[in-house]
Amino acid sequence: MELALQKDIFVGFFRAGMLGYGGGPSSIPLIRKEVVDTYEWMTDDEFGDVLALGNTLPGPIAPKMAGYIGYRVAGIVGLFTAIMATIVPSVLLMIILIGFLSSFRDSPSVQGMTQAVTPVVGVMLGVLAYDFFKQSRKGLGIVWAIVLCVVSLVGMQFVGLHPAIIIVVLMAFGFWLGNRRKGHSSSDGDKKGAQS
């Protein structure tokens, strides 16, 4: 059974990696598909938290997400399985095919493949963006969801703030809000939060 789980982890992340054209970020919707829809290891909300923190930390995004999800699902072995499935196939292809690729890179068919797959990745990321907007609307209400979206958009695109800074500021603000609400209702979870 344990082995079956490791196999699922391998297959899931192998698929997400091998179908992601355009680097790790293009694999994000595919990882969500495997983790939330196909294998149901996480809810949409939990996946959102993983993605948020993944974007706040430096370093490559796909291995970070794969490693953490593998770890959550099946401990340290799961971590290695997920990382291997994400990284090794594409590195091997690269090392083996590099000579072959350099002779075919300029062929119209190879260029056409890259061109045709780019809008598909755009659509998948766009759909995922809309999913997150729906989640925010559900959690914060339509007004705050829109306000925070506009603030984030202006911050990232027009002020040129790094997304990680915006995420950290929002997290700090959320932490502070949660602390203020503590006065009205105190629960066990809250005490645990206070200890952190």
Next chain:
Amino acid sequence: MIYWDIFLAFLIPGVVGYGGGPASIGLVQYEVVNRYGWMSVGEFGEIIALANTLPGPIGTKLAGYVGYEMAGIPGALVALFAYVSPSLIAMVTLLGLLYKFKDSPRVKSMTGLIKPAIAILLAVLAFQFFETSWFSAGVLQTILIGLVSLWLLERVKVHPAFVIVGALLYGALVLPFIPLI
């Protein structure tokens, strides 16, 4: 010692590179071309172009390949380890904390508030992919492929694997014969 150099060359982009692999390419280039002189700018550019024709995360493809070129399989392993492990360890530790306190109202309100920022981050990424496609495949093809794949993914509920393979086939067999608009 070459392994130590490889380790440092990929540790730094892994620790200071924000925004995933594609955003770290410049940092990798600085180490590989400017600091250690393992490749010329032209060679490195060629490697990136080739790496982009293959699926999978780009940063690890570069790390694995450059490590392999410099010091064989052990070199590839050292480069990948240096590039991936620091951020992965941070991720597992911090998310472990977050998960432990997930029922706390503070953590709930923290993770609730960042959702809109993530939505925008993904929307910006989506826009960048459309922009790239706009200039390489043309306006008409971008809209056509975009709409068809949206319809297949969201209405017909086709698994993304088939949509992507379909797009690759379309790109290889049909796109070269269509004039750029």
